[in-house]
Amino acid sequence: MRLPPLAPLRPGALAALGAPAIAMGATFLAFGAAVAAAGRGLGWAMGASLLVYGMAGQLVLLQGGGVAPAVLGATVANARFLPMAMALAPWLGGGARRWLSLPFIAITPWAAAMRVLPGLPAPARLPWFLGFALASWIVAGLATALGHAAAPLLSPPVLAALLFANPLYFALLLAAELRLPAPRRAILAGVLAAPVAFWLPSAWGLLGAGLLGGTLAFLAGLRRGRG
Amino acid sequence: MAEADLALLLAALAMLLLRALGLLVAGALRPDHPLVAWAAAVSQATLSAFVALAVLAPGGAVAAIPLPARLAGLAAGLLAGVALRRGLLASLGLGLLALILARWALQ
Incomplete structure (x- = not known):
């Protein structure tokens, strides 16, 4: 099979190498340092960052506490990958090539793609996503390695400031989405449902809040559509 | 194989499965299909709940930052991004700067 040319990946990759790379890099740097502090090796840190590639699940795995609880906890903590992949899939085209995006479906590429892909011509969408995803995946890996090496230097x-970069970045992305009615409903419902997390076991909290808030927002949108 | 390595391997496989299920279920659907709209709403609500919890009730190292400093960081970032129409990078930088300054001022 002939390798596809890389030039179509460039716009997405360039879009990733700004605020998304900084926000993601900061979080993965902090994760690398946390892995080193927990006494685990660089290989484990890289595996968690590049293969699990979802910070909530990575942190659950790092806490450990037995194989089954750690795996189940990480899966539940990252269960958002399922609805995210569902929301993203129609924009990636129907061909087999969309499976190239499989390992990269995570919050940052998803959030960027949902903003950009609908405005692109159909043939440019998958290359844009792959460019963005590859660039941010590489940044995540490099930042993890750097954090693991620099752990003793990070007070x-x-x-804490590095870890705060991530929620702040997502807050900025969400704020930009507030002008559209459907995302506005979902975002506000998510904030209102967030306290649900306090009544659930920690790995389930985010999933519970997202399911409740998102479903209510979806139902409210249906009513609005009918009325 | 050490316990931590086995957990990592199994979790990595579980993540692939979650992503693959999503692609498989929705790959043939149009973007305005109700199932896709529901999934998008759940994803966005999850993300906004994540932000709300990370700012108001964080765990780990972020919990050591006082709440007023966290709120100052969020407010400065949003103000720069939404009100002043600064780019993402500048807003992110201003928000973090406000967080650090507020934390320093509160000490």
């Missing part, structure tokens, strides 16, 4: 206040 707790620096780590």
